[in-house]
Amino acid sequence: MERGRAFLGTEHAILCGAMSWVSERNLVSAISNAGGFGVIACGAMTPDLLDAEITATKALTTKPFGVNLITMHPGLFDLIAVCAKHQISHVVLAGGIPPKGSVEAIKAFGAKVLVFAPTLALAKKLLRSGADALVIEGSEAGGHIGPVATSVLAQEFLPALAADHVVFVAGGIGRGDMIAAYLEMGASGVQLGTRFACATESIAHPDFKKAFFRANARDAVASVQVDPRLPVIPVRALKNKGTEEFTAKQVEVAKLLDTGQIEMGEAQLQIEHFWAGALRRAVIDGDVENGSLMAGQSVGMVTEEQPVAEIMAQLMSECEAALTR
Numbered sequence: 670m671e672r673g674r675a676f677l678g679t680e681h682a683i684l685c686g687a688m689s690w691v692s693e694r695n696l697v698s699a700i701s702n703a704g705g706f707g708v709i710a711c712g713a714m715t716p717d718l719l720d721a722e723i724t725a726t727k728a729l730t731t732k733p734f735g736v737n738l739i740t741m742h743p744g745l746f747d748l749i750a751v752c753a754k755h756q757i758s759h760v761v762l763a764g765g766i767p768p769k770g771s772v773e774a775i776k777a778f779g780a781k782v783l784v785f786a787p788t789l790a791l792a793k794k795l796l797r798s799g800a801d802a803l804v805i806e807g808s809e810a811g812g813h814i815g816p817v818a819t820s821v822l823a824q825e826f827l828p829a830l831a832a833d834h835v836v837f838v839a840g841g842i843g844r845g846d847m848i849a850a851y852l853e854m855g856a857s858g859v860q861l862g863t864r865f866a867c868a869t870e871s872i873a874h875p876d877f878k879k880a881f882f883r884a885n886a887r888d889a890v891a892s893v894q895v896d897p898r899l900p901v902i903p904v905r906a907l908k909n910k911g912t913e914e915f916t917a918k919q920v921e922v923a924k925l926l927d928t929g930q931i932e933m934g935e936a937q938l939q940i941e942h943f944w945a946g947a948l949r950r951a952v953i954d955g956d957v958e959n960g961s962l963m964a965g966q967s968v969g970m971v972t973e974e975q976p977v978a979e980i981m982a983q984l985m986s987e988c989e990a991a992l993t994r
């Protein structure tokens with residue numbers, strides 16, 4: 670973990686991936702205080718809201734933490750300015766290829782940039798054009814996912830990049846043994862979401878947490894694409910009525926596209942707004958029937974509420990035991 674620790678400035682090279690509505694001041698500071706790396710999920714926040722969230726997080730921890738920005742946010746550059754104002758040390762760009770000038774704008778105030786890359790070719794291009802580290806995230810993960818499993822991505826990316834670059838592996842990691850395996854393949858560290866989502870410090874609604882504790886791996890399913898003309902990024906979540914509503918939403922948006930009432934860009938935005946609203950309903954309001962219970966396949970390994978420090982200690986001791994073996 671040494672390279673990952675040096676890169677993040679942490680005790681452990683374990684990131685808690687940004688989770689919209691979940692990764693706010695309380696969980697982020699708890700992760701960083703426990704020696705990991707917390708990341709604020711900016712999601713659809715305005716610059717003012719992000720400003721307030723960073724200020725509040727700084728009041729709860731003196732340890733490093735990052736900010737995750739969604740590249741398609743219309744105010745991306747204003748959000749980067751907020752990160753600059755607070756001298757944020759690490760910015761994670763998620764949700765697509767970083768738009769022109771965004772990586773440069775982040776590096777200009779001295780922060781490190783982490784990016785996601787769906788293919789090896791794109792990863793190499795992003796690293797050449799200034800990205801400092803890479804997160805590879807497989808389809809086992811919760812939230813928006815790509816089509817390829819973490820185990821396959823690790824075999825494609827790590828032998829090619831890990832010697833010269835900092836690469837974090839995400840998706841489907843629930844135990845320290847798995848962390849050890851990716852470290853042995855050359856990863857600098859790992860990113861987990863699902864395992865931390867229901868920690869004691871997480872503000873997620875008690876009913877959201879209960880749904881996680883009850884669920885098995887097979888309950889965390891990827892959404893289906895209804896219309897081939899409407900490319901939706903699949904989302905992995907626990908199946909419920911909300912999953913079905915997403916299918917209906919796609920049909921509705923496809924009809925608007927057909928009749929020329931909206932363009933493709935607007936169609937995709939409507940889909941993303943659907944998810945943001947549905948996730949809020951589940952996480953904040955506890956509507957586990959109609960809301961979106963975004964969760965990865967490792968949800969079966971989340972069985973009770975535990976403080977972040979306990980989860981972190983458990984992961985590290987499992988990892989050490991595996992490496993010792």
Ligand SMILES: Cc1cc2nc3c(=O)[nH]c(=O)nc-3n(C[C@H](O)[C@H](O)[C@H](O)COP(=O)(O)O)c2cc1C
Pocket residue numbers: 685686687688689691710712737763764806809810811812813839840841842860861862863864866962963964965966967
């Ligand atoms: C409830 C939930 C919300 C998420 N929201 C975001 C997000 O807003 N931005 C993002 O980049 N990733 C998001 N993710 C993905 C996580 O940051 C992380 O990469 C992922 O959970 C790792 O895989 P795992 O769930 O198998 O541990 C979310 C994941 C979950 C479970």
